[in-house]
Amino acid sequence: MGGFFKFDFYEIIILIATAILWLIALMSRKAPLRRIGGIGQPLANPICVILPIIFYTAFAGLRKTIGDTYFYMYSYVTLGDENPVNADVLFNNGMFAFIQNIFRNMTREPQYLVFLISAMAIIPALIILYRYSYPFDFALLMFVTYGYLGGTMDGMRQYAAAAFTLIGTKYLFSLRRGTFFKYLICVFLAYLMHNSAVFMIPVYFVVRRPAWRRINYFLIGGSILLALCFDQILPVFLDVIETTSYANYSEIGWFTNGQEGGSSVMRVVVASAPIILAYINRQRLRYLGHIGDILVNIAFINMAIFIVALYNWIFARFAIYLSVYYIIFTTWVIYNSVKPKDRSLYYTGGGVLFFIYSRFLSYQIAMYQSDYFFPGRKLF
Secondary structure, three states: OOOHHOOOOOHHHHHHHHHHHHHHHHHOOOOOOOOOOOOOOOOOHHHHHHHHHHHHHHHHHHHHHOOOOOHHHHHHHHOOOOOOOOOHHHHHOOOHHHHHHHHHHHOOOHHHHHHHHHHHHHHHHHHHHHHOOOOHHHHHHHHHHHOOHHHHOOOHHHHHHHHHHHHHHHHOOOOOOOOOHHHHHHHHHHHHHHHHHHHHHHHHEEEOOOOOHHHHHHHHHHHHHHHHHHHHHHHHHHHHHHOOOOOHHHHHOOOOOOOHHHOOHHHHHHHHHHHHHHOOOOHHHHHHHHHEEEEEEEHHHHHHHHHOOOOOOHHOOOOOOHHHHHHHHHHHHHHOOOHHHHHHHHHHHHHHHHHHHHHOOOOOOOOOEEEEOOOOOOOO
């Protein structure tokens, strides 16, 4: 329990800032816009999303550590002063390399690149949460405690890719004809950033159907079977990923040397909890319409991913693309699928549980350091 009560300086900064931003978002409900949100909910005053965008983007964008940040910054510095910026680089090396070369041709300072990728990852996520979650103040808490903010600082390319798919949310939720091709453009842009984004194409077809169908339960059963029998199908899987961004994991023996363990069972529990609550209260969630069905189906896929990730945690990376939708779904379930008199209890309990979850499981920012944001500070 000692680690639970031990806070790094920057963790305290994030907790204080999030508490202030949450309070502002809570008060913003009292001055809503005349417009309604994407699921018919009242939109709080936009100051509640503008301030978090500014703070979290600055915080993440001005870092120099955490996860793969150091390696991206190092590779940036070691590039030459003249780097090609053309279609060949974009389509063969990817959007990240394309953007990196643009910045490197202008400056040797990698912080500009880190800041831009952070903005690309964070801004669309917060805007989509603002537009579709309710209440947004609870979504803001989850943005931090569920680990999305910390994740954007470890997995830069994949979170930036997820942001492109989030831009296509309107088309994912729309029932109009022709929306798939518009959605496909967003996924293609995401693919250029990280080719695992192609995962969101089959997701489009799977989730756009009524909720609580047998296919959802077959999906969970299949994921359990896959996790149990993965050793038997591992050779086929390794052949498949040889042409993807995960090819290097095959080359270094990531899945075969036994050094990398599975994801925590607690992640499966957290992924399944809102599904169970939604099922119990499914009559109250019917007013969400077809978008509610899509969110339920996405929640099932998210849960299935974490079940498979029990074999090896790298599979949890695919849940990055669904995390914002999971947050949207959870806000509606915790706050709006229960009786009004129980809302405060669910709201408070949900906030406490996700805070506990963040302390034990979510990617922490204890390694955070910055040359610009309280440079070099530690708690004591």
